[in-house]
Amino acid sequence: MVLQRVFRAVIMGPPGSGKGTVSERLTKSFSLKHLSSGDLLRANIKAQTELGLLMKSCISHGQLVPDDVISRLILADLRDMDHTSWLLDGFPRTVAQAEALDSVYSVDTVINLDVPFQTIQQRLTSRWLHLPSGRVYNINFKPPKIAGLDDVTGEPLVQREDDTPDTVSRRLKAYENQTQPVLEYFRSKGVLQTFSGTETNQLWPHIHTSLSKMFSNQSQKVLGNM
Template sequence: MKSCIDQGQLVPDDVISRLILTEMRSIEQSSWLLDGFPRTVTQAETLDGVCSVDTVINMDVPFQIIKQRLTSRWLHLPSGRVYNIDFNPPKISGLDDVTGEPLIQRDDDTPETITRRLRSYEKQTQPVLEYYRSKGMLETFSGTETNKIWPHIQAFLSKKLFPQNDKVVGKA
């Protein structure tokens, strides 16, 4: 799996489906949210065979914005804290704000690998979006800033999950 990810490729359908669906079976009576799955029509069909999907959200962000964010991303691995040198920089460059430990960049956050990942994503994902669009399940939200997109997604989910309440739940 690591070699696929390092090269900007998707993990093979059978491997990722087996991992995801094993977990899905353990929570099938609950509501859940998947991020980044399914990425192929085969994965979508496999998912449909195991559980009922009622909504798919697509966040449409220009690739150049995604590329800029990923190449500017720095991580503190022990805690999972994420920094971005453009809009959420650490107080001291290269060091975690809490522990002072060094930050790292992921091996696959290079411009070349990100470009490959985005091309692969687009090629693989467009058929999945069409698959769910044809079933009337796809909702697309476009934008470049989380604080502008999130309120729309949150309102949509609130109406979808809690139709009796016409107010937004939670905060971004």
């Protein structure tokens, strides 16, 4: 689908909500540039940029990276894409970051994936890894042929420390506490769209239909102004 003007979207959802899969489908279906704040942060730290070094210092001292530092990093990258339609993932995480984004760009839509925490907990705590290769298994829908062992090498599988039940519960609660005000902020702006369900394939048709309508309306407005 060809867009008639630049389209700007944000995707939000707790860890394990299927955000990565939905983002991949959105970028392919609507020709959006996917911008992950996590990828950008890691790239700046690796390149030892000024902001990267500042963030690395905060992280190494167990401190949260200040909102203004994160905002400067993301907005600097977005300025290089002024004529590109994008999908922003992982930012904003706080109201201060949302306000910083809103002061520079008008966001067309915020896609919120509302997946029950119980579903996410089952999904994440069922995940096991073969560390040397990075192969991922899930005991519910993609189990190894032999329980606890990698299909290819036969080596033991391990569970990430942040995939244990207690850790997952804390991560989900922290996400809820941190992002609820951000969702309310975007709701007050009239751009929040929440999609509820337990499976990505269940959510995707509704997300696709909604954005298709937005793009159609956008094209009509552009043509009407010509």
